Amino acid sequence: MSEDFQPTSDFLRILTERGYLHQCSDLAGLDAKAKSGDLTAYIGFDCTAPSLHVGSLVQIMMLRWLQKTGGKPIVLMGGGTTRVGDPSGKDESRKILSLEEIEANKQGIKQVFAQFVQFGEGKTDALMADNADWLTKLHYIDFLRDVGKHFSVNRMLSMDSVKLRLEREHELSFLEFNYMCCQAYDYVELNRRYGCVLQMGGSDQWGNIVTGIDLGRRMGTPQLYALTSPLLTTASGAKMGKTAKGAIWLSETMLPVFEYWQFWRNCEDSDVARFLKLFTELPMEEIDRLAALQDAEINEAKKILATEATAMVHGRAAAERAAETARQTFEEGVVAASLPSLILQANEIPAEGLGVLAAFVKAGLVASTGEARRQIKGGGLKLNDEQISDEKALITIEAIEAGAKLSLGKKKHVLLRLAEG
RNA sequence: GGGGGAGUGUCCCGAGCGGCAAAGGGGGCGGACUGUAAAUCCGCUGGCUAUGCCUUCGUAGGUUCGAGUCCUACCUCCCCCA
Numbered sequence: 401m402s403e404d405f406q407p408t409s410d411f412l413r414i415l416t417e418r419g420y421l422h423q424c425s426d427l428a429g430l431d432a433k434a435k436s437g438d439l440t441a442y443i444g445f446d447c448t449a450p451s452l453h454v455g456s457l458v459q460i461m462m463l464r465w466l467q468k469t470g471g472k473p474i475v476l477m478g479g480g481t482t483r484v485g486d487p488s489g490k491d492e493s494r495k496i497l498s499l500e501e502i503e504a505n506k507q508g509i510k511q512v513f514a515q516f517v518q519f520g521e522g523k524t525d526a527l528m529a530d531n532a533d534w535l536t537k538l539h540y541i542d543f544l545r546d547v548g549k550h551f552s553v554n555r556m557l558s559m560d561s562v563k564l565r566l567e568r569e570h571e572l573s574f575l576e577f578n579y580m581c582c583q584a585y586d587y588v589e590l591n592r593r594y595g596c597v598l599q600m601g602g603s604d605q606w607g608n609i610v611t612g613i614d615l616g617r618r619m620g621t622p623q624l625y626a627l628t629s630p631l632l633t634t635a636s637g638a639k640m641g642k643t644a645k646g647a648i649w650l651s652e653t654m655l656p657v658f659e660y661w662q663f664w665r666n667c668e669d670s671d672v673a674r675f676l677k678l679f680t681e682l683p684m685e686e687i688d689r690l691a692a693l694q695d696a697e698i699n700e701a702k703k704i705l706a707t708e709a710t711a712m713v714h715g716r717a718a719a720e721r722a723a724e725t726a727r728q729t730f731e732e733g734v735v736a737a738s739l740p741s742l743i744l745q746a747n748e749i750p751a752e753g754l755g756v757l758a759a760f761v762k763a764g765l766v767a768s769t770g771e772a773r774r775q776i777k778g779g780g781l782k783l784n785d786e787q788i789s790d791e792k793a794l795i796t797i798e799a800i801e802a803g804a805k806l807s808l809g810k811k812k813h814v815l816l817r818l819a820e821g
Numbered sequence: 822g823g824g825g826g827a828g829u830g831u832c833c834c835g836a837g838c839g840g841c842a843a844a845g846g847g848g849g850c851g852g853a854c855u856g857u858a859a860a861u862c863c864g865c866u867g868g869c870u871a872u873g874c875c876u877u878c879g880u881a882g883g884u885u886c887g888a889g890u891c892c893u894a895c896c897u898c899c900c901c902c903a
Contacts, residue, residue: 778865
Protein backbone atom coordinates (compact mmCIF):
# COMPACT_ATOMS: atom_id res chain seq x y z
CA MET A 401 0.00 0.00 0.00
CA SER A 402 1.16 3.50 -0.71
CA GLU A 403 1.30 5.08 2.72
CA ASP A 404 3.08 8.05 1.24
CA PHE A 405 0.27 9.13 -0.98
CA GLN A 406 -1.76 12.06 0.33
CA PRO A 407 -5.23 12.04 -1.18
CA THR A 408 -6.64 15.42 -2.08
CA SER A 409 -10.22 14.42 -2.78
CA ASP A 410 -12.65 14.68 0.12
CA PHE A 411 -13.74 11.13 -0.36
CA LEU A 412 -10.35 9.47 -0.10
CA ARG A 413 -9.10 11.89 2.51
CA ILE A 414 -11.95 10.98 4.82
CA LEU A 415 -11.68 7.27 4.12
CA THR A 416 -8.00 7.42 4.87
CA GLU A 417 -8.10 9.42 8.06
CA ARG A 418 -11.04 7.47 9.44
CA GLY A 419 -9.48 4.09 8.84
CA TYR A 420 -11.68 2.66 6.14
CA LEU A 421 -8.87 2.04 3.75
CA HIS A 422 -7.18 -1.32 3.57
CA GLN A 423 -6.19 -1.75 -0.05
CA CYS A 424 -6.70 0.23 -3.21
CA SER A 425 -5.75 -0.72 -6.74
CA ASP A 426 -4.65 2.80 -7.69
CA LEU A 427 -4.95 5.52 -5.07
CA ALA A 428 -3.70 8.34 -7.26
CA GLY A 429 -5.92 7.45 -10.17
CA LEU A 430 -8.95 7.03 -7.96
CA ASP A 431 -8.19 10.27 -6.15
CA ALA A 432 -8.22 12.17 -9.43
CA LYS A 433 -11.45 10.50 -10.41
CA ALA A 434 -13.07 11.39 -7.08
CA LYS A 435 -11.91 14.96 -7.44
CA SER A 436 -13.52 15.29 -10.82
CA GLY A 437 -16.82 15.02 -9.01
CA ASP A 438 -17.99 12.19 -11.15
CA LEU A 439 -17.40 9.03 -9.18
CA THR A 440 -19.90 6.21 -9.17
CA ALA A 441 -19.12 3.27 -6.91
CA TYR A 442 -20.86 0.14 -5.82
CA ILE A 443 -20.85 -2.47 -3.12
CA GLY A 444 -22.65 -5.76 -3.44
CA PHE A 445 -24.73 -7.36 -0.72
CA ASP A 446 -26.06 -10.86 -0.93
CA CYS A 447 -29.61 -11.41 0.26
CA THR A 448 -28.91 -14.24 2.64
CA ALA A 449 -30.67 -12.76 5.67
CA PRO A 450 -33.60 -10.43 6.28
CA SER A 451 -31.29 -7.75 7.63
CA LEU A 452 -27.65 -6.77 7.63
CA HIS A 453 -25.51 -6.87 10.75
CA VAL A 454 -22.63 -4.77 12.00
CA GLY A 455 -20.22 -6.81 9.91
CA SER A 456 -21.53 -4.89 6.89
CA LEU A 457 -21.60 -1.54 8.60
CA VAL A 458 -18.17 -0.46 7.42
CA GLN A 459 -19.23 -0.98 3.83
CA ILE A 460 -22.48 0.86 4.36
CA MET A 461 -20.64 3.80 5.87
CA MET A 462 -18.31 3.96 2.90
CA LEU A 463 -21.27 4.39 0.59
CA ARG A 464 -22.61 7.08 2.90
CA TRP A 465 -19.34 8.99 2.82
CA LEU A 466 -19.20 8.64 -0.92
CA GLN A 467 -22.58 10.30 -1.22
CA LYS A 468 -21.67 13.00 1.27
CA THR A 469 -18.59 13.87 -0.73
CA GLY A 470 -20.42 14.15 -4.01
CA GLY A 471 -20.23 10.67 -5.44
CA LYS A 472 -23.01 8.38 -6.56
CA PRO A 473 -23.46 5.15 -4.59
CA ILE A 474 -24.91 2.02 -6.07
CA VAL A 475 -26.21 -0.63 -3.74
CA LEU A 476 -26.14 -3.89 -5.60
CA MET A 477 -28.50 -6.51 -4.28
CA GLY A 478 -27.28 -9.98 -5.04
CA GLY A 479 -30.62 -11.35 -6.14
CA GLY A 480 -28.80 -13.44 -8.71
CA THR A 481 -25.54 -14.23 -6.92
CA THR A 482 -27.40 -15.27 -3.79
CA ARG A 483 -28.74 -18.15 -5.83
CA VAL A 484 -25.16 -19.23 -6.44
CA GLY A 485 -23.64 -18.63 -3.02
CA ASP A 486 -20.34 -16.92 -2.28
CA PRO A 487 -17.83 -19.46 -0.99
CA SER A 488 -15.63 -16.71 0.52
CA GLY A 489 -14.99 -17.46 4.14
CA LYS A 490 -17.43 -20.31 4.41
CA ASP A 491 -16.78 -23.93 5.15
CA GLU A 492 -19.82 -25.30 3.53
CA SER A 493 -22.31 -24.45 0.89
CA ARG A 494 -25.18 -22.40 2.11
CA LYS A 495 -28.54 -23.98 1.69
CA ILE A 496 -30.33 -22.86 -1.41
CA LEU A 497 -32.78 -20.09 -0.61
CA SER A 498 -36.10 -19.94 -2.36
CA LEU A 499 -36.80 -17.02 -4.66
CA GLU A 500 -39.44 -15.79 -2.22
CA GLU A 501 -36.97 -15.77 0.65
CA ILE A 502 -34.42 -13.92 -1.43
CA GLU A 503 -37.02 -11.35 -2.40
CA ALA A 504 -38.16 -10.89 1.21
CA ASN A 505 -34.56 -10.53 2.38
CA LYS A 506 -33.96 -7.97 -0.32
CA GLN A 507 -36.82 -5.83 0.97
CA GLY A 508 -35.53 -6.00 4.54
CA ILE A 509 -32.03 -5.02 3.48
CA LYS A 510 -33.30 -2.17 1.37
CA GLN A 511 -34.97 -0.70 4.43
CA VAL A 512 -31.68 -0.70 6.29
CA PHE A 513 -30.08 1.30 3.50
CA ALA A 514 -32.76 3.93 3.51
CA GLN A 515 -31.33 5.00 6.88
CA PHE A 516 -27.90 5.62 5.45
CA VAL A 517 -28.13 6.89 1.91
CA GLN A 518 -30.59 8.98 -0.02
CA PHE A 519 -32.19 7.15 -2.92
CA GLY A 520 -33.65 8.95 -5.90
CA GLU A 521 -33.09 10.18 -9.41
CA GLY A 522 -30.66 13.01 -8.76
CA LYS A 523 -26.99 13.04 -9.71
CA THR A 524 -25.69 11.91 -6.34
CA ASP A 525 -28.78 10.02 -5.29
CA ALA A 526 -28.18 6.40 -4.52
CA LEU A 527 -29.33 3.71 -6.85
CA MET A 528 -30.36 0.19 -6.03
CA ALA A 529 -29.65 -2.48 -8.60
CA ASP A 530 -30.20 -6.21 -8.57
CA ASN A 531 -27.88 -8.52 -10.42
CA ALA A 532 -30.75 -10.95 -10.98
CA ASP A 533 -31.75 -8.52 -13.71
CA TRP A 534 -28.86 -9.58 -15.90
CA LEU A 535 -27.41 -12.76 -14.44
CA THR A 536 -30.61 -14.74 -14.82
CA LYS A 537 -30.83 -13.82 -18.48
CA LEU A 538 -27.43 -15.05 -19.50
CA HIS A 539 -27.11 -17.94 -21.91
CA TYR A 540 -24.59 -20.48 -20.82
CA ILE A 541 -22.69 -21.02 -24.03
CA ASP A 542 -22.64 -17.33 -24.86
CA PHE A 543 -21.44 -16.51 -21.38
CA LEU A 544 -18.66 -19.08 -21.59
CA ARG A 545 -17.48 -17.72 -24.92
CA ASP A 546 -17.75 -14.03 -24.12
CA VAL A 547 -16.79 -13.99 -20.49
CA GLY A 548 -15.49 -17.42 -19.50
CA LYS A 549 -12.64 -17.28 -22.00
CA HIS A 550 -11.11 -14.44 -19.98
CA PHE A 551 -10.84 -16.46 -16.80
CA SER A 552 -7.78 -18.47 -15.95
CA VAL A 553 -8.53 -21.51 -13.85
CA ASN A 554 -4.95 -21.48 -12.67
CA ARG A 555 -5.51 -18.12 -11.10
CA MET A 556 -8.97 -18.92 -9.81
CA LEU A 557 -7.49 -21.81 -7.89
CA SER A 558 -5.05 -19.51 -6.16
CA MET A 559 -7.76 -17.20 -4.81
CA ASP A 560 -8.26 -17.21 -1.07
CA SER A 561 -11.94 -18.04 -1.25
CA VAL A 562 -11.11 -21.19 -3.16
CA LYS A 563 -7.93 -21.99 -1.29
CA LEU A 564 -9.72 -21.99 2.05
CA ARG A 565 -12.05 -24.72 0.93
CA LEU A 566 -9.23 -26.68 -0.58
CA GLU A 567 -7.07 -26.39 2.49
CA ARG A 568 -9.85 -27.41 4.81
CA GLU A 569 -10.58 -30.29 2.51
CA HIS A 570 -14.18 -29.28 2.12
CA GLU A 571 -16.09 -29.62 -1.05
CA LEU A 572 -16.37 -26.68 -3.38
CA SER A 573 -19.08 -27.17 -5.93
CA PHE A 574 -18.77 -25.99 -9.49
CA LEU A 575 -21.75 -23.77 -8.79
CA GLU A 576 -19.88 -21.86 -6.11
CA PHE A 577 -16.68 -21.89 -8.09
CA ASN A 578 -18.51 -19.72 -10.60
CA TYR A 579 -19.39 -17.09 -8.02
CA MET A 580 -16.36 -14.96 -8.74
CA CYS A 581 -17.17 -14.98 -12.43
CA CYS A 582 -20.63 -13.66 -11.70
CA GLN A 583 -19.29 -10.96 -9.42
CA ALA A 584 -16.67 -9.96 -11.96
CA TYR A 585 -19.32 -9.77 -14.62
CA ASP A 586 -21.52 -7.64 -12.33
CA TYR A 587 -18.80 -5.05 -12.23
CA VAL A 588 -18.58 -4.90 -16.02
CA GLU A 589 -22.35 -4.72 -16.30
CA LEU A 590 -22.59 -1.90 -13.75
CA ASN A 591 -19.96 0.01 -15.63
CA ARG A 592 -21.84 -0.36 -18.88
CA ARG A 593 -25.18 0.54 -17.37
CA TYR A 594 -24.25 3.27 -14.94
CA GLY A 595 -20.65 4.20 -15.59
CA CYS A 596 -19.60 2.70 -12.29
CA VAL A 597 -15.81 2.68 -11.97
CA LEU A 598 -15.22 1.70 -8.36
CA GLN A 599 -16.13 -1.40 -6.43
CA MET A 600 -15.65 -1.42 -2.70
CA GLY A 601 -15.97 -4.21 -0.18
CA GLY A 602 -14.40 -5.96 2.78
CA SER A 603 -10.84 -7.13 2.44
CA ASP A 604 -12.05 -10.65 1.76
CA GLN A 605 -13.53 -9.33 -1.48
CA TRP A 606 -10.22 -8.08 -2.87
CA GLY A 607 -9.70 -11.05 -5.13
CA ASN A 608 -13.21 -10.94 -6.53
CA ILE A 609 -13.01 -7.20 -7.15
CA VAL A 610 -9.67 -7.30 -8.88
CA THR A 611 -10.92 -10.16 -11.02
CA GLY A 612 -13.71 -7.83 -12.10
CA ILE A 613 -11.27 -5.08 -13.02
CA ASP A 614 -9.29 -7.55 -15.05
CA LEU A 615 -12.37 -8.79 -16.83
CA GLY A 616 -13.38 -5.21 -17.54
CA ARG A 617 -10.07 -4.45 -19.18
CA ARG A 618 -10.39 -7.49 -21.42
CA MET A 619 -13.94 -6.61 -22.27
CA GLY A 620 -13.24 -3.00 -23.05
CA THR A 621 -14.41 -1.00 -20.04
CA PRO A 622 -12.53 2.10 -18.97
CA GLN A 623 -10.04 1.72 -16.10
CA LEU A 624 -11.87 0.35 -13.07
CA TYR A 625 -10.80 0.65 -9.44
CA ALA A 626 -10.87 -1.49 -6.34
CA LEU A 627 -10.95 -0.37 -2.73
CA THR A 628 -11.32 -2.56 0.31
CA SER A 629 -11.86 -1.91 3.99
CA PRO A 630 -10.08 -3.84 6.72
CA LEU A 631 -11.78 -6.92 8.03
CA LEU A 632 -13.19 -5.81 11.31
CA THR A 633 -12.18 -7.63 14.42
CA THR A 634 -12.30 -6.46 18.00
CA ALA A 635 -9.05 -5.59 19.71
CA SER A 636 -8.94 -9.14 21.06
CA GLY A 637 -9.19 -10.58 17.60
CA ALA A 638 -12.77 -11.82 17.54
CA LYS A 639 -14.78 -11.30 14.42
CA MET A 640 -17.07 -8.29 14.75
CA GLY A 641 -20.75 -8.65 15.27
CA LYS A 642 -20.99 -12.33 15.86
CA THR A 643 -21.69 -13.59 19.32
CA ALA A 644 -22.91 -16.92 20.57
CA LYS A 645 -26.33 -15.41 21.02
CA GLY A 646 -26.49 -14.26 17.42
CA ALA A 647 -25.41 -11.48 15.16
CA ILE A 648 -25.69 -7.79 15.97
CA TRP A 649 -28.46 -6.99 13.52
CA LEU A 650 -29.18 -3.54 12.20
CA SER A 651 -32.89 -4.06 12.13
CA GLU A 652 -34.94 -3.33 15.21
CA THR A 653 -37.21 -6.29 14.67
CA MET A 654 -34.22 -8.60 14.94
CA LEU A 655 -32.39 -6.84 17.74
CA PRO A 656 -33.88 -4.36 20.22
CA VAL A 657 -32.38 -0.88 20.06
CA PHE A 658 -31.32 -1.15 23.68
CA GLU A 659 -29.22 -4.20 22.94
CA TYR A 660 -27.69 -2.51 19.93
CA TRP A 661 -26.69 0.40 22.13
CA GLN A 662 -25.29 -2.02 24.70
CA PHE A 663 -23.19 -3.72 22.06
CA TRP A 664 -21.25 -0.51 21.47
CA ARG A 665 -21.21 0.48 25.13
CA ASN A 666 -19.48 -2.80 25.96
CA CYS A 667 -16.67 -2.56 23.44
CA GLU A 668 -13.10 -2.82 24.59
CA ASP A 669 -11.17 0.31 25.58
CA SER A 670 -8.70 -0.13 22.79
CA ASP A 671 -11.47 -0.22 20.20
CA VAL A 672 -13.08 3.08 21.14
CA ALA A 673 -11.10 5.41 18.90
CA ARG A 674 -11.25 3.11 15.91
CA PHE A 675 -14.99 2.58 16.27
CA LEU A 676 -15.70 6.28 16.73
CA LYS A 677 -13.97 6.98 13.45
CA LEU A 678 -15.67 4.20 11.55
CA PHE A 679 -19.15 4.18 12.97
CA THR A 680 -19.94 7.77 13.88
CA GLU A 681 -19.68 11.02 12.01
CA LEU A 682 -18.24 13.03 14.84
CA PRO A 683 -15.51 15.40 13.72
CA MET A 684 -11.99 14.11 14.05
CA GLU A 685 -11.03 16.70 16.69
CA GLU A 686 -13.86 15.51 18.89
CA ILE A 687 -12.84 11.91 18.41
CA ASP A 688 -9.24 12.71 19.27
CA ARG A 689 -10.43 14.34 22.46
CA LEU A 690 -12.59 11.35 23.41
CA ALA A 691 -9.89 8.88 22.54
CA ALA A 692 -7.48 10.62 24.88
CA LEU A 693 -9.65 9.87 27.90
CA GLN A 694 -8.05 7.46 30.31
CA ASP A 695 -9.20 4.76 32.70
CA ALA A 696 -12.75 5.12 33.95
CA GLU A 697 -13.22 8.31 31.98
CA ILE A 698 -13.20 6.40 28.75
CA ASN A 699 -16.65 5.19 29.72
CA GLU A 700 -17.90 8.61 28.70
CA ALA A 701 -16.45 8.04 25.26
CA LYS A 702 -18.12 4.66 25.08
CA LYS A 703 -21.50 6.14 25.87
CA ILE A 704 -21.06 8.72 23.14
CA LEU A 705 -19.97 6.00 20.75
CA ALA A 706 -23.02 3.93 21.64
CA THR A 707 -25.46 6.78 21.25
CA GLU A 708 -23.95 8.10 18.03
CA ALA A 709 -23.68 4.68 16.42
CA THR A 710 -27.21 3.82 17.46
CA ALA A 711 -28.57 7.13 16.19
CA MET A 712 -27.07 6.35 12.81
CA VAL A 713 -29.15 3.21 12.48
CA HIS A 714 -32.23 3.75 14.59
CA GLY A 715 -32.53 7.52 14.78
CA ARG A 716 -31.47 10.00 17.43
CA ALA A 717 -34.61 9.73 19.57
CA ALA A 718 -34.42 5.96 19.89
CA ALA A 719 -30.71 6.16 20.64
CA GLU A 720 -31.25 8.61 23.45
CA ARG A 721 -34.01 6.50 24.88
CA ALA A 722 -31.62 3.54 24.92
CA ALA A 723 -28.97 5.66 26.61
CA GLU A 724 -31.45 6.73 29.25
CA THR A 725 -32.61 3.15 29.83
CA ALA A 726 -28.99 2.14 30.33
CA ARG A 727 -28.37 5.03 32.70
CA GLN A 728 -31.34 4.05 34.88
CA THR A 729 -30.50 0.38 34.80
CA PHE A 730 -26.78 0.55 35.43
CA GLU A 731 -26.18 3.85 37.15
CA GLU A 732 -29.27 4.16 39.31
CA GLY A 733 -30.09 0.50 39.65
CA VAL A 734 -33.71 1.24 38.89
CA VAL A 735 -35.83 -1.07 36.79
CA ALA A 736 -36.37 0.93 33.65
CA ALA A 737 -39.72 0.32 32.03
CA SER A 738 -38.09 0.68 28.65
CA LEU A 739 -35.93 -2.43 28.95
CA PRO A 740 -36.62 -5.08 26.34
CA SER A 741 -39.66 -6.98 27.46
CA LEU A 742 -41.45 -10.22 26.90
CA ILE A 743 -45.20 -9.89 26.59
CA LEU A 744 -47.04 -12.92 27.94
CA GLN A 745 -50.64 -13.86 27.38
CA ALA A 746 -52.43 -14.74 30.59
CA ASN A 747 -53.17 -18.22 29.28
CA GLU A 748 -49.46 -18.91 28.76
CA ILE A 749 -48.98 -18.91 32.50
CA PRO A 750 -50.02 -22.01 34.44
CA ALA A 751 -52.15 -21.45 37.51
CA GLU A 752 -49.30 -22.30 39.89
CA GLY A 753 -46.97 -19.91 38.07
CA LEU A 754 -44.44 -19.91 35.24
CA GLY A 755 -41.30 -22.00 35.78
CA VAL A 756 -38.14 -19.94 35.85
CA LEU A 757 -36.41 -22.20 33.34
CA ALA A 758 -39.17 -21.75 30.79
CA ALA A 759 -39.32 -18.03 31.49
CA PHE A 760 -35.65 -17.51 30.68
CA VAL A 761 -35.93 -19.57 27.52
CA LYS A 762 -39.00 -17.63 26.40
CA ALA A 763 -37.21 -14.36 27.07
CA GLY A 764 -34.42 -15.49 24.80
CA LEU A 765 -31.76 -15.05 27.44
CA VAL A 766 -30.76 -18.69 27.24
CA ALA A 767 -31.04 -21.13 24.37
CA SER A 768 -32.46 -24.11 26.24
CA THR A 769 -33.69 -25.19 29.62
CA GLY A 770 -30.46 -27.12 29.92
CA GLU A 771 -28.49 -23.93 29.56
CA ALA A 772 -30.79 -22.24 32.06
CA ARG A 773 -30.02 -24.97 34.60
CA ARG A 774 -26.32 -24.57 34.02
CA GLN A 775 -26.50 -20.82 34.40
CA ILE A 776 -28.38 -21.23 37.66
CA LYS A 777 -25.63 -23.51 38.93
CA GLY A 778 -23.10 -20.90 37.95
CA GLY A 779 -25.09 -18.14 39.62
CA GLY A 780 -25.80 -16.35 36.37
CA LEU A 781 -29.58 -15.97 36.48
CA LYS A 782 -31.44 -13.41 38.56
CA LEU A 783 -35.05 -12.53 39.15
CA ASN A 784 -35.46 -8.93 40.29
CA ASP A 785 -31.76 -8.86 41.11
CA GLU A 786 -31.98 -11.89 43.36
CA GLN A 787 -29.88 -14.83 42.34
CA ILE A 788 -32.01 -17.84 41.48
CA SER A 789 -30.89 -20.95 43.30
CA ASP A 790 -33.89 -23.22 42.82
CA GLU A 791 -34.46 -24.25 39.24
CA LYS A 792 -38.00 -25.28 40.09
CA ALA A 793 -38.94 -21.83 41.31
CA LEU A 794 -42.14 -20.39 39.91
CA ILE A 795 -43.09 -16.90 38.88
CA THR A 796 -46.74 -16.22 39.66
CA ILE A 797 -49.07 -13.96 37.75
CA GLU A 798 -49.11 -11.62 40.70
CA ALA A 799 -45.32 -11.41 40.64
CA ILE A 800 -45.38 -10.52 36.97
CA GLU A 801 -47.99 -7.87 37.55
CA ALA A 802 -45.86 -6.43 40.33
CA GLY A 803 -42.92 -6.30 37.92
CA ALA A 804 -40.55 -9.15 37.15
CA LYS A 805 -37.10 -8.55 35.71
CA LEU A 806 -35.11 -11.48 34.41
CA SER A 807 -31.36 -11.05 34.19
CA LEU A 808 -28.54 -13.05 32.67
CA GLY A 809 -25.29 -11.88 34.14
CA LYS A 810 -25.07 -8.22 34.92
CA LYS A 811 -25.85 -6.81 31.56
CA LYS A 812 -28.71 -8.61 29.94
CA HIS A 813 -32.18 -7.89 31.25
CA VAL A 814 -35.69 -8.64 30.08
CA LEU A 815 -38.91 -7.54 31.71
CA LEU A 816 -41.87 -9.88 31.93
CA ARG A 817 -45.20 -8.28 31.19
CA LEU A 818 -48.77 -9.38 30.94
CA ALA A 819 -50.64 -8.64 27.75
CA GLU A 820 -53.34 -6.03 28.20
CA GLY A 821 -56.86 -7.38 28.47
C1' G B 822 -6.56 -45.77 -14.20
C1' G B 823 -3.43 -48.18 -9.88
C1' G B 824 -1.64 -47.80 -4.61
C1' G B 825 -1.65 -45.43 0.37
C1' G B 826 -4.01 -42.09 4.07
C1' A B 827 -8.01 -39.00 6.07
C1' G B 828 -13.25 -36.98 7.43
C1' U B 829 -14.83 -36.56 15.37
C1' G B 830 -19.18 -32.83 19.66
C1' U B 831 -23.55 -28.11 13.54
C1' C B 832 -18.04 -22.00 16.08
C1' C B 833 -12.89 -23.72 15.06
C1' C B 834 -8.60 -26.96 15.97
C1' G B 835 -7.96 -31.69 17.62
C1' A B 836 -7.21 -36.99 21.12
C1' G B 837 -9.92 -41.25 20.91
C1' C B 838 -7.09 -50.64 22.99
C1' G B 839 -15.23 -52.38 20.88
C1' G B 840 -18.46 -50.15 26.91
C1' C B 841 -18.35 -43.01 24.83
C1' A B 842 -22.25 -37.91 25.78
C1' A B 843 -16.64 -39.00 23.75
C1' A B 844 -9.54 -36.20 26.41
C1' G B 845 -7.29 -31.39 25.45
C1' G B 846 -7.03 -26.44 23.41
C1' G B 847 -9.05 -21.84 21.16
C1' G B 848 -13.54 -19.16 21.04
C1' G B 849 -18.09 -18.18 23.67
C1' C B 850 -21.17 -17.73 28.20
C1' G B 851 -21.39 -17.22 33.59
C1' G B 852 -18.77 -16.16 38.61
C1' A B 853 -14.75 -13.36 41.39
C1' C B 854 -11.87 -8.79 40.65
C1' U B 855 -12.96 -4.00 37.98
C1' G B 856 -14.87 1.00 35.05
C1' U B 857 -21.13 -2.27 32.00
C1' A B 858 -13.21 -2.38 29.85
C1' A B 859 -8.65 -5.36 29.50
C1' A B 860 -5.55 -8.86 32.05
C1' U B 861 -5.91 -12.79 35.75
C1' C B 862 -8.29 -16.83 38.48
C1' C B 863 -12.71 -20.27 38.85
C1' G B 864 -17.06 -22.80 36.64
C1' C B 865 -19.94 -24.14 32.28
C1' U B 866 -19.93 -25.02 27.01
C1' G B 867 -25.65 -32.01 23.03
C1' G B 868 -31.51 -32.05 23.97
C1' C B 869 -35.67 -33.36 27.21
C1' U B 870 -41.78 -33.78 30.69
C1' A B 871 -34.39 -35.82 33.95
C1' U B 872 -31.63 -40.26 39.69
C1' G B 873 -34.19 -41.83 33.65
C1' C B 874 -34.94 -41.11 28.27
C1' C B 875 -33.49 -39.28 23.23
C1' U B 876 -29.94 -37.50 19.45
C1' U B 877 -24.59 -36.95 18.05
C1' C B 878 -18.23 -38.90 15.40
C1' G B 879 -18.80 -37.80 6.30
C1' U B 880 -23.53 -40.92 4.16
C1' A B 881 -26.09 -45.73 3.91
C1' G B 882 -26.05 -50.62 5.34
C1' G B 883 -23.70 -54.96 8.10
C1' U B 884 -21.04 -57.87 12.21
C1' U B 885 -21.66 -57.68 17.69
C1' C B 886 -25.07 -58.09 24.08
C1' G B 887 -22.76 -53.42 22.75
C1' A B 888 -19.52 -49.49 17.19
C1' G B 889 -16.59 -43.02 16.80
C1' U B 890 -13.67 -47.55 17.04
C1' C B 891 -14.46 -53.75 12.99
C1' C B 892 -16.65 -55.06 7.69
C1' U B 893 -19.09 -53.39 2.83
C1' A B 894 -20.68 -49.65 -0.53
C1' C B 895 -20.96 -44.55 -1.57
C1' C B 896 -19.50 -39.12 -1.00
C1' U B 897 -15.49 -35.60 -0.15
C1' C B 898 -10.31 -34.57 0.51
C1' C B 899 -4.81 -35.41 0.65
C1' C B 900 -0.30 -38.06 -1.03
C1' C B 901 2.46 -41.41 -4.41
C1' C B 902 2.62 -44.04 -9.16
C1' A B 903 0.60 -43.82 -14.45
